[in-house]
């Protein structure tokens with residue numbers, strides 16, 4: 001929606017091309033004070049975060065539906081507002097980042113900027129108890145990581161990845177967009193804890209900081225939060241209350257397994273395949289410097305993520321899975337190791353079947369055997385009925 005401006009009141013970006021070159025130069029231009037109702041028909045409040053109101057409005061002159069993010073002047077400094085508006089606008093060209101328009105002004109005690117409208121709301125409204133289907137989670141994973149790869153390539157860190165900041169544009173989750181750049185900072189700068197983030201989403205290095213202590217902003221914190229988002233998408237709840245080794249047994253159990261001090265997979269992770277476990281292990285490394293980068297996630301998108309139950313109720317991997325049955329954990333040459341293990345698996349299967357041992361369950365064969373049996377029962381029953 002470039003070219004769209006709020007006539008009486010707007011901040012206009014002079015040149016679209018300045019998006020790229022000026023990413024780290026945050027422009028501050030005086031914000032015009034205007035009466036919101038002169039230019040917009042405000043329909044309703046869509047959401048209310050800790051610091052902002054999200055209003056659905058129509059720009060009267062162009063009859064365009066927009067979302068206005070109104071940050072209360074008492075809750076934010078003008079510098080913070082400019083930073084958020086600046087990053088929101090400059091990152092907009094990415095297909096998985098919410099588009100913001102070159103429109104900003106102040107009105108009724110708020111700093112306001114305009115964005116596109118996500119009719120289906122945010123991901124928190126989609127994820128139910130028990131989670132969402134694996135394929136939907138993978139779609140979210142791919143798009144979210146693409147957005148973050150873009151951010152990280154520009155030495156920016158989002159710092160507040162959570163379900164509420166992922167907006168939904170298609171019911172099957174084939175289109176989602178990252179929003180809320182209020183906490184986005186340049187990699188390497190000193191930052192304070194993000195205010196108002198739900199504890200389970202905080203990475204350990206952030207949990208460990210004491211009140212008002214500053215720490216270095218790193219992309220690794222986004223990678224951790226992507227891990228938590230994907231866990232919540234798959235299960236419907238977070239894996240622990242807080243990534244604190246001393247106070248949270250769920251997290252300390254995970255950490256022991258993560259560091260290979262135990263082979264016991266933490267109970268909340270037992271429904272996952274070895275490949276997905278490996279991804280979580282890599283994304284949720286306790287030490288940020290050892291944590292995988294965001295592109296790691298792409299390596300797992302073709303694998304099965306959830307175990308299925310076999311006829312005796314034990315969890316098994318899907319028959320069509322390209323997964324490994326053994327979790328190989330040497331970080332490099334991942335794909336090569338994958339294939340070598342697949343070859344070994346085929347060899348082992350052949351050897352076992354030469355001794356008449358079936359090693360995997362053929363779901364299709366089993367289903368057709370059940371159907372044959374059901375139909376045979378039905379035709380016997382029909383024959384019996386005819387005989388009555």
Ligand SMILES: Nc1ncnc2c1ncn2[C@@H]1O[C@H](COP(=O)(O)OP(=O)(O)OP(=O)(O)O)[C@@H](O)[C@H]1O
Pocket residue numbers: 046047048049050051052053054067069098115116117118119121122160164165167179180182196
């Ligand atoms: N463009 C949009 N279209 C539809 N809904 C939106 C849009 N932007 C935000 N929302 C809704 O409003 C909520 C709050 O938005 P946002 O995260 O930008 O505000 P915030 O005050 O920065 O939030 P917080 O600081 O609590 O994370 C979102 O979780 C989402 O549900």
